[in-house]
Amino acid sequence: MDAKGEKKLLKVGSRKSKLALIQTNHVIERLKDYYGDDKYEFEIITMNTTGDNILNTPLAEIGSKALFTKELEEALLNNEIDFIVHSMKDMPTTLPRGCCIGAVLKREDPNDVLILKKSFNVEHQITSLTDLLKSSNNKNGSFTIGTSSYRRIAQLKYYNPGVQCINIRGNLTTRFQKLDDPDSNYTALMLAAAGVQRSGYEDRITETLDSDDWFYAVGQGALAIECREEDRFILDLLTPIFHFKTCLECISERSLMKLLEGGCSVPIGVRCKWEFDGDENPNDKHYSIRAKLWLSGAVFSLDGTKKVEHTDFVDLNEDVEESETNFTNISLPSRTLPCFEKVKRQYRNSYKLGYMLSKSLREKGAVDILNEIKQSKQKVL
Structure with a gap:
């Protein structure tokens, strides 16, 4: 509540589609489950995006990496809304300056x-x-x-x-x-x-x-909440619904796609698996996981005649060299968290996994496939 004892109004950005609204209301209900009904009032602000307005063309041929986010992000940066609910798979790996992914919700079936x-x-x-x-x-x-x-x-x-x-x-x-x-x-x-x-x-x-032979999209099945990176109030508000295990999966997958310079116009697929230490149950813990994270990735030619595939893993708790990265714009938790340094190490290792996999795929021939795709698109243009 504000100083007058009234509910604080939070404006939530969403696309107008039925599925987008289902997802947005799910996020709101999760926040209400934690904070109750007396503290905040939520108003959903809907709008059509470029991807919603162009329905007769395959997404990959439209040529934009922010098909379902651009208009909502403009409203966010103009302070017209407080945060946005997205499907993670729709999120570019580089966001506009001033925006970040403030929370990642527990992943549903990614297949x-x-x-x-x-x-x-x-x-x-x-x-x-x-x-x-x-x-x-x-x-x-x-x-x-x-x-x-x-x-x-x-x-x-x-x-x-x-x-x-x-x-x-x-x-x-x-x-x-x-x-x-x-x-x-x-x-x-x-x-x-x-x-x-x-x-x-x-x-x-x-x-x-769900076979290991079929690769799903980067971030598929996860919900991402985008907010202003300097909005500490919203970042703290979202902390209770942040799902750390899903976050690490998304960092590894998104870093792979970013380093391969991919997107919806490039046939890149992934699959994550976990190897836990002892009786570790990551769903019962908010932060810090004792486990190895495995990531498989594949790059296909557009006609399906070529495929490059590789699998690698990292121990999330092993020491890793500091590097300059923003973890594909997924925000770190508050520095006041008791295990902040351990969490940051696990972020870095997840990013490192995507880096290692991208390097291996390139060495196996992914570069040739990616160049062929770029050349074919240039001929069309």
Whole structure:
């Protein structure tokens, strides 16, 4: 409450989509769970972003790295809102000057999912992507998968060059309507599991692609809260809902993508795994984890004919040389935290993991793939 005993008003920025509002309300409820209903009043300020306004073009072809963030960040820097709720996978690895990621919430399922057209599922009794790619329909070239993600398209083509992919944009309800329309060409959709689950469509999932052979997007499944980097009040406000384990995963993944100069226009996929010491349960601790963090990464050519893959790990508590980095704009906790130096060491090790993996991928040939992608885009332009 303020000096007059009234609730303090906090303005929360969000995109207008149904999923974005579900995620924003989730964050608000988490804050209310901790602070109660008497201290703060939350007002959601919605707006359309560039990515929301361009629906007939694949995201990777639009050419901006801030498709779903730019307009909201402008409002944040103009003090029109106090913080923004984003899907982490939509966040560029470099933010505008004055902005930071003030909190990362606990990651939900980071995997992709396959969703089959209802009529096709009943007729063909297919239960997995493997079945679909091996089906006689695929050999005849008579089925198509709806996705606008270069990463998903490249992986599909890597496993079966004959697969047909069609761009599909819009909210989930619209996508499901397009999928199930008897006159549509779509046989299946590929989507992020977390978005499908948050929107209440779990019953439509045919298969969760949780194999080590399938790579999900950097930051997928996590929510990020962006605020002004000098706004100590908001940074402290967000501290109770900060999920440290997810934060370290995102630092390693985002540093890999940043150092590979990637984004949604480059087919880069990742997969994180943990190796804990003893009975350590990181979900029960706010900061400081005794564990090794493993990160696998892969870079694909746009047509799926080339793939470079590598896996590496770090012990989060090993000594690491100080380096000048902002951890892809993910904020450090308050220096008053008793274990601050240990936390900072784990941040540095997570960033180091992304650095090591990017170096190994480059040595294995990722540079050639990335250069080919850049050249192909320049020819189109």
